[in-house]
Amino acid sequence: SDPSFPEGVERFLFDPFGQSPDPVPKFRRVASWADLTAILLPRPADPPPPVDEALLARTVDRMLLVLGMGKTRSLSRVPGAANNQVFRVQTARGSVFLKRYFSDPADPRDRLRAEFAFSRFAWSRGLRCLPDPLDCDSSQGLGLFEFIEGERVEPGGVTDGMVSQALDFFLELNRHRSAPQALALPEASEACLSIDYHLACAERRLGRLLAVEPASEVDRQALEWVRGELRPAWEKAAESIRSKASVSFGNLGERLEASQRALSPSDFGFHNALVAEDGRLRFVDFEYAGWDDPAKTVCDFFCQPAVPVPRELMGLFMGRMWE
Numbered sequence: 445s446d447p448s449f450p451e452g453v454e455r456f457l458f459d460p461f462g463q464s465p466d467p468v469p470k471f472r473r474v475a476s477w478a479d480l481t482a483i484l485l486p487r488p489a490d491p492p493p494p495v496d497e498a499l500l501a502r503t504v505d506r507m508l509l510v511l512g513m514g515k516t517r518s519l520s521r522v523p524g525a526a527n528n529q530v531f532r533v534q535t536a537r538g539s540v541f542l543k544r545y546f547s548d549p550a551d552p553r554d555r556l557r558a559e560f561a562f563s564r565f566a567w568s569r570g571l572r573c574l575p576d577p578l579d580c581d582s583s584q585g586l587g588l589f590e591f592i593e594g595e596r597v598e599p600g601g602v603t604d605g606m607v608s609q610a611l612d613f614f615l616e617l618n619r620h621r622s623a624p625q626a627l628a629l630p631e632a633s634e635a636c637l638s639i640d641y642h643l644a645c646a647e648r649r650l651g652r653l654l655a656v657e658p659a660s661e662v663d664r665q666a667l668e669w670v671r672g673e674l675r676p677a678w679e680k681a682a683e684s685i686r687s688k689a690s691v692s693f694g695n696l697g698e699r700l701e702a703s704q705r706a707l708s709p710s711d712f713g714f715h716n717a718l719v720a721e722d723g724r725l726r727f728v729d730f731e732y733a734g735w736d737d738p739a740k741t742v743c744d745f746f747c748q749p750a751v752p753v754p755r756e757l758m759g760l761f762m763g764r765m766w767e
Contacts (some may be wrong), residue, residue: 490494503581528546529544555732558630559587564625606717607757633733634710634732654667705738708734710734713728714753716729
C-alpha cells in the first residue's frame with residue numbers, strides 16, 4: 445500500500461479469516477495458500493490413472509471372501525461419478541457397489557475414512573436410508589457398499605415428502621450424537637465452526653471464481669459478472685455480517701461449543717439421493733461428512749444447484765430441524 449509501489453502489479457492480501465476491513469482497495473484477497481497457488485501456478489487437472497480391472501478384481505475378491513460373497517463375476521463402470529471411479533460388482537450373491545476414491549497429494553482429505561466411519565456409525569444406530577458399508581481397503585483406497593437399485597431425483601421433482609425424509613435422516617442421526625462412536629467422528633470437510641470460518645469459506649470460493657482463466661466468450665461474460673456484481677455484493681454482505689455479528693456475538697473467531705454442533709452428511713441434498721424400488725429415498729456420498737455448524741447443513745441443503753430444493757420448503761426444514 446506504499447504510494448511508491450509500482451502500478452500494474454497485482455497485489456494479494458492473505459486473509460484466511462476475512463479479518464481485514466472491507467473493501468480493501470487495490471488488493472485481491474486470498475483465503476488460503478492453496479488458492480494463491482491455484483492463481484499463480486495454474487495447472488490442468490490430472491486425468492485419473494488407468495484402471496487395471498483384472499488387478500482390481502483380485503483385490504475385490506479378497507474383500508468379498510471375507511464377506512462370504514464368493515468371487516467377482518463381472519466388474520462394470522457406473523457412469524456419473526465426478527472425482528471417484530465407481531463400479532458395479534456382480535457376485536454369486538448379487539451386486540455390490542465399489543468405490544475407488546480420488547487421491548491427490550495436494551488434497552490431504554481422507555474421503556474413504558470419512559465416508560466409511562460416518563456410514564458405519566449410522567448403520568450401527570439402525571439408520572437404513574443409506575447403503576450398508578460392507579468393507580474397505582484403505583491401502584488401495586477402496587470401499588465396498590450395498591448396491592442400491594434406484595433412480596436419480598430429477599430437478600423439479602422434489603416434494604414435501606422427500607424433504608421430510610431428508611429431515612428424518614438428519615434428526616435420527618443426531619439423536620445419537622452423544623454416543624462414543626459419534627464423538628470420534630472427524631469435523632466435516634470445510635466445517636464452519638465460527639462466523640469467521642463461514643466468511644472465509646465464502647471468500648475462498650469467490651477467490652476460485654476470480655482465478656478462472658476464461659476460455660470462451662461465455663467464460664469471459666461470467667468472469668465480468670463475478671467481478672462486477674458478485675464480488676461487490678459479497679463485500680457488502682460480508683461487511684454487514686461482521687458489523688451485526690460483532691454486536692451480537694463479540695468474537696467472530698470463537699468456535700461453536702460441542703453442544704451446538706451437529707453431525708452433518710455434508711454436501712447434503714437430492715443430488716446425492718436415489719429413489720429406491722420401495723419408493724423411499726436412499727442417501728449416498730458422505731466423503732465430507734462430520735461435525736459442523738447446523739446452519740451450514742441448511743446452506744448445503746438449499747444452495748446446491750443440481751437438484752434445487754424449493755425455497756418455500758425452507759420453513760418446513762428449519763421448523764423441524766431443532767426438534
